[in-house]
Amino acid sequence: MPPLDTDLLAELIHDKRECLLQLRDMGRRQMELIDEGNMTSLLDVLMVKQRSLEKLQQIERALDPFRDQDPDRRRWRTGEDRRLCTEQLRQCERLLAEIISQEKCSEGALLRRRDEAASRLQDAHLAGQARQAYIAQPPRQTEQIDLYSIT
16 A cells, blocks of 8 residues: 555654653753753753754654645544544643743753852852952051050
8 A cells, every 4th residue: 555644644743752752851851950950961961952852843844744734634544543643643732831841940940050150159259359358458557555664
C-alpha cells in the first residue's frame, strides 16, 4: 500500500511528542541545577536544550502543510492510527504547557539568584570601600602628657 500523508503526519506528531518529553526532562534538570547554584552544568544543559529546540522547530516546519487541512478529510490507514495520533497531539499540548510553566519558574529562580549575587557583590564592595577608608586615614595624633614633669 502506498504511503499516505497521514503516515507522515503521525510520524511527525510522534517525533514532536518525543522532543517535548526531552525538553520537559531537561527543564526539570535545569531547575535542579539552578537550585543547586551549579551554573557550569546548567550551561551544558541549556546547550543540549537549544539543540532540542532547533529540532522542534524543524518538526513544526514539517507540520506546516497539515495545518490548513481539514482533519475530517484526511485518510487514515485505520481508525486506531487516527486515535493514536490525536492522543499524542493532546499529550504534546499538555507537555508544551508544562514546559512553558517550567521556563517561567526557571526564569524566576535565575532572577532571584542574580539579585542575590548582586546584593552580595554590593555588600563586598561596600565593605572594601570602608576598609580602604580606614587604611587611607593617617594615624590619629594623640596628645601625650608628660607625667614626669608634673610636680
